[in-house]
Amino acid sequence: MRYLVLYRSTASEEGGTPDPQHMADMGRYVEESLKNGSLLSTEPLGIRALGGRVRLENGQYTVSEEDGRMSGFAFLNADSKAQVIEYCKEFLGIAGDGETEIRQIMDFGPVPAT
Numbered sequence: 001m002r003y004l005v006l007y008r009s010t011a012s013e014e015g016g017t018p019d020p021q022h023m024a025d026m027g028r029y030v031e032e033s034l035k036n037g038s039l040l041s042t043e044p045l046g047i048r049a050l051g052g053r054v055r056l057e058n059g060q061y062t063v064s065e066e067d068g069r070m071s072g073f074a075f076l077n078a079d080s081k082a083q084v085i086e087y088c089k090e091f092l093g094i095a096g097d098g099e100t101e102i103r104q105i106m107d108f109g110p111v112p113a114t
Contacts, residue, residue: 042074
């Protein structure tokens, strides 16, 4: 099964210079996870001032600035939600204070050709 994991940092500052040791630890963890097949892809996200939300409600569009701190995402391959939870605990142990949101990616099979 594939999962999308969204990471939100709860650090007080956004966009500061990362600690070199922290980045090295995270790099090793990502590399190991890619090699063992549990991590399919991951990327950090830009600061929230560069993002936003577009909403459609009752035929009207509204655009607003991002109101939350989304720091990154990962696509995971796992046998169960419990396995993803363990991955998130390991990740947070390296990343530091924050939270993850887990969403299973639904697989409806191949899309028929039109």
